[in-house]
Amino acid sequence: MLAFMIRRFLQSILVMLVVALISFLLFRFVGDPVDQMVGIETSIDQRDALRQQLGLNDPVLVQFFHFIAGALRFDFGISYQFKQPVAAMIAERFPATLELSLLSVVIAIVAGIPMGVYAGLKRDSWLSRMFMTVSLVGISLPPFLVGILFIFVFSVQLQWLPSFGRGETVLIGFWPTGFLTQSGLKALILPSITLALFQLTLIMRLVRSEMLEVLRTDYIKFARARGLSRRAVNFGHALKNTLVPVMTITGLQLGSVIAFAIITETVFSWPGMGLLFLQAVQNVDIPIMAAYLMLIGFLFVLINLIVDLLYVAVDPRIRIDARQAN
Amino acid sequence: MSKASSIPVKAEQGAIARFLASDIVYSFSRSKLTMLAAAITLFYFLMALFAPLIAPHDPFDLASLNLLDSLTPPMWEEGGVAQFPLGTDDQGRDLLSAIMYGSRISLAVGFASVAFAAILGISLGLLSGYVGGTLDSVIMRIADIQMTFPSILIALLIDGTVSGLLPQASREDTAFGVLTLSIGLSFWVQYARTVRSSVLIEKEREYVQAARLIGLRPLTIMVRHVLPNVLGPVLVIATINLALAIITEATLSFLGVGFPLTEPSLGALINIGNNFLFSGEWWITIFPGVTLAVLVLSVNLLGDWLRDALNPKLR
Numbered sequence: 001m002l003a004f005m006i007r008r009f010l011q012s013i014l015v016m017l018v019v020a021l022i023s024f025l026l027f028r029f030v031g032d033p034v035d036q037m038v039g040i041e042t043s044i045d046q047r048d049a050l051r052q053q054l055g056l057n058d059p060v061l062v063q064f065f066h067f068i069a070g071a072l073r074f075d076f077g078i079s080y081q082f083k084q085p086v087a088a089m090i091a092e093r094f095p096a097t098l099e100l101s102l103l104s105v106v107i108a109i110v111a112g113i114p115m116g117v118y119a120g121l122k123r124d125s126w127l128s129r130m131f132m133t134v135s136l137v138g139i140s141l142p143p144f145l146v147g148i149l150f151i152f153v154f155s156v157q158l159q160w161l162p163s164f165g166r167g168e169t170v171l172i173g174f175w176p177t178g179f180l181t182q183s184g185l186k187a188l189i190l191p192s193i194t195l196a197l198f199q200l201t202l203i204m205r206l207v208r209s210e211m212l213e214v215l216r217t218d219y220i221k222f223a224r225a226r227g228l229s230r231r232a233v234n235f236g237h238a239l240k241n242t243l244v245p246v247m248t249i250t251g252l253q254l255g256s257v258i259a260f261a262i263i264t265e266t267v268f269s270w271p272g273m274g275l276l277f278l279q280a281v282q283n284v285d286i287p288i289m290a291a292y293l294m295l296i297g298f299l300f301v302l303i304n305l306i307v308d309l310l311y312v313a314v315d316p317r318i319r320i321d322a323r324q325a326n
Numbered sequence: 327m328s329k330a331s332s333i334p335v336k337a338e339q340g341a342i343a344r345f346l347a348s349d350i351v352y353s354f355s356r357s358k359l360t361m362l363a364a365a366i367t368l369f370y371f372l373m374a375l376f377a378p379l380i381a382p383h384d385p386f387d388l389a390s391l392n393l394l395d396s397l398t399p400p401m402w403e404e405g406g407v408a409q410f411p412l413g414t415d416d417q418g419r420d421l422l423s424a425i426m427y428g429s430r431i432s433l434a435v436g437f438a439s440v441a442f443a444a445i446l447g448i449s450l451g452l453l454s455g456y457v458g459g460t461l462d463s464v465i466m467r468i469a470d471i472q473m474t475f476p477s478i479l480i481a482l483l484i485d486g487t488v489s490g491l492l493p494q495a496s497r498e499d500t501a502f503g504v505l506t507l508s509i510g511l512s513f514w515v516q517y518a519r520t521v522r523s524s525v526l527i528e529k530e531r532e533y534v535q536a537a538r539l540i541g542l543r544p545l546t547i548m549v550r551h552v553l554p555n556v557l558g559p560v561l562v563i564a565t566i567n568l569a570l571a572i573i574t575e576a577t578l579s580f581l582g583v584g585f586p587l588t589e590p591s592l593g594a595l596i597n598i599g600n601n602f603l604f605s606g607e608w609w610i611t612i613f614p615g616v617t618l619a620v621l622v623l624s625v626n627l628l629g630d631w632l633r634d635a636l637n638p639k640l641r
Contacts, residue, residue: 015471030490136630140623142573144580145615148596152603152612163604259479266581267600281486281583289486300474 008308012301019297023290024067027077028060030286076291081283086291090273095175096166097265097272101257103192108199109250115200116207117239123212132208135201143260147194147267154190162187164269191268195260199253206249210242244311251307255300353635363627370621374430381423382411385590400609413609415598421609424595425617431591432618435505436572440564442510443571447517448560452548454518455525466522469515477512481574484508485583501585509574516563524556558636565629569622576618592618 042050051057058066070076076086119128141149155163167183169176178184214220215238223233262274269275273292280288345351354360373380400413400421410420454465472480485508492500528534529552537547578584579593580600587594592614599610 015474018471026487030487136626137619137623140569140626141619142577142580142622144577145596145619148600148603148611148615152608156603156608255474256476259476262479262482263577263581278482278581278583281482284486284490286490289483293483296479297475304474 004312005309008305012305015301016297019294019301020068020071021064023071023293023297024064026293027067027286027290028056028063030284071291071294076294077287079280079285079288081280081285081288086287089276089288090291090295093271093273093276095177096270097258097261097274099178100188100191100195100264100270100272101254101261103188104195104257105199105250105254107192107196108203108253111196112200112203113207113246116204117211117234119204119208120211120215121234128208131204135204138197138201143194143198144263144267146197147191147264150190150194151267161190163190166270191264191270194267195257195264198260199250199257202253203246203250207242207246210245211238214238214241248307248311251303251310255296255303258296258299350635353631357631359627360631363624363631366620366624367628370429370433370624373426374433377423377426377430381420381426383420383423385419385424385427399607413607413613415595415610416602416607421595421613424590425592425614428590428592428595428614429617429621431502431585431589432572432575432593432621435502435509435575435591436568438502438506439509439513439571439575440567442506443513443567444517444560444564446510447514448521448553450514451518451521452525452553455522456529456544456548456552462522465518469518472512472515477570478574478577480512481508481578482581482583484511485578489583498586498589501589505575505578505584508578509571512574513567513571516567517560520559520563521556524559525552528552528555562629562633562636565625565632569625569629572618572622572625 056063074087076090078084079086079089082089115131119131122128138146151163154161162183165187166178167185167187168181169178169184170181171177178188220233220238223237228236258274261270261272262278264270265272265274266278273295276288277292279285280292354364378384400411411422413421415421415424450465454462485504488504488507489500492504534547534551537551542551575584575591576593576596579591580597582597585591585594587598590598595614596611596618599607599612599614602608602610
């Protein structure tokens with residue numbers, strides 16, 4: 001168990017190093033950082049001085065170490081486009097993205113699991129069939145198109161909900177939250193549902209197929225034969241056993257939610273990290289791209305690590321496998 | 327199935343008859359939904375293929391555009407004209423023609439990137455599975471790391487970086503290549519993993535040992551003997567990936583890092599229309615959007631069916 005954890009941990013560090021290397025290569029070799037920072041009128045001497053000052057004349061390996069040391073202190077340099085420290089810009093937008101992503105995951109789980117259980121238990125009812133058909137359409141619609149359709153119906157035609165921004169926010173400590181004002185909550189509805197939809201269909205289909213699988217097993221037949229109530233069989237025995245894969249997939253999907261937030265944030269002009277990253281890609285603002293990549297990489301690796309460890313904690317079969325592997 | 331086809335006893339006519347009697351054709355003829363999806367997909371292919379012949383206007387010919395025609399509504403709405411059945415966009419482009427050409431671009435990028443991803447993934451998977459050892463670990467570790475990130479993020483990053491390296495002015499010429507490269511590179515892992523695991527099983531089989539015994543080179547064994555036997559699952563992945571690739575291209579173009587607005591794919595058209603949604607010109611967004619959704623849905627249905635039809639467990 002301990003060996004497994006250590007191996008997983010080392011693997012995570014390796015992934016982070018690779019991500020850091022890619023970020024660094026981007027930063028160092030896509031365009032000349034000095035050219036991006038100064039105007040045309042800067043003399044060659046001044047440029048050389050700046051180059052020396054930034055450490056761009058050092059050996060590449062030394063520069064890489066400086067880059068990692070900087071990243072560990074959250075220092076990713078200055079944005080080419082906005083001339084502001086990248087870390088501060090990202091920190092300013094992080095709460096918006098996190099609130100949106102977390103709400104979407106909650107929506108996806110709270111709606112997806114019951115829908116999946118229902119579709120698994122009553123496989124032939126018309127409602128289950130409708131869930132399955134709608135979910136196929138949901139998978140086929142690109143998220144940005146769903147967002148646009150929502151805006152078209154609820155903002156343009158019905159004029160119920162706002163189509164951009166996050167409304168008024170309230171500062172709690174350093175954290176600006178949109179959960180406490182009416183306009184903030186209203187602004188959250190469309191983007192969070194748009195972002196949740198894809199995960200929702202995924203969770204629903206997964207729960208359904210896992211339920212179908214489990215319901216066929218002998219111990220469910222035995223539980224029924226023992227005369228346990230329908231409720232105890234379905235929820236106590238069947239659902240409990242479907243939740244392990246569901247938990248893994250949902251955990252891993254949390255990362256995808258943050259990535260898909262780029263699209264949702266663009267459609268709804270949501271002032272989060274994703275929008276910042278997209279603007280950086282459009283303008284080749286490498287420091288922001290590098291910093292975003294590092295941050296996302298870190299979140300992904302962290303989520304993967306936690307999911308793996310949880311998996312081991314929940315499912316005893318894996319513990320045995322790991323022991324045998326050693 | 328594939329083993330039977332390598333027996334050169336029967337003539338070509340026999341091969342066709344055997345194909346018509348196969349499980350796949352049977353399961354196809356049993357599912358109306360699949361047939362509908364196939365018909366729609368075929369319709370899209372034909373439309374994309376013959377767009378220059380059947381489209382009423384050439385949306386890329388800027389000289390033929392008239393700004394006075396811009397933002398004309400569809401013909402059944404007030405102010406619409408029969409010359410532009412689905413209306414026009416902000417530059418006076420006929421939307422029907424733009425959608426035809428746009429589908430052409432979307433399908434072309436979809437196919438090219440799936441082909442690129444498949445070739446790359448199959449080659450690496452074959453090498454990884456057949457050669458094994460250090461090469462195997464290196465390829466699979468890279469695949470592991472890439473699997474950690476969603477493909478849309480990888481495509482966006484590659485696309486952004488490569489576009490940054492290339493001059494802005496050449497974007498019209500390079501967009502196709504850049505998009506194919508970035509989408510292809512973000513999808514190869516699945517092929518590599520699937521092929522590798524099949525190869526690990528196949529290479530212990532007797533026919534591979536026999537081929538080795540008679541002294542064939544490893545490359546010949548891999549390509550001529552192992553490859554044909556691991557292609558089934560690849561076909562399923564490729565079909566489902568085609569839908570994903572089309573979505574990815576549309577998303578990138580919508581985000582403004584894909585095709586330039588002078589040569590719009592479906593995603594770029596939706597991007598143009600998005601600016602006019604609030605002023606009431608809904609058709610510029612909705613028609614390309616519906617076109618895209620129907621295309622992806624049909625391809626997805628075909629992929630779902632193919633996966634079930636090729637899965638021996640479900641027979």
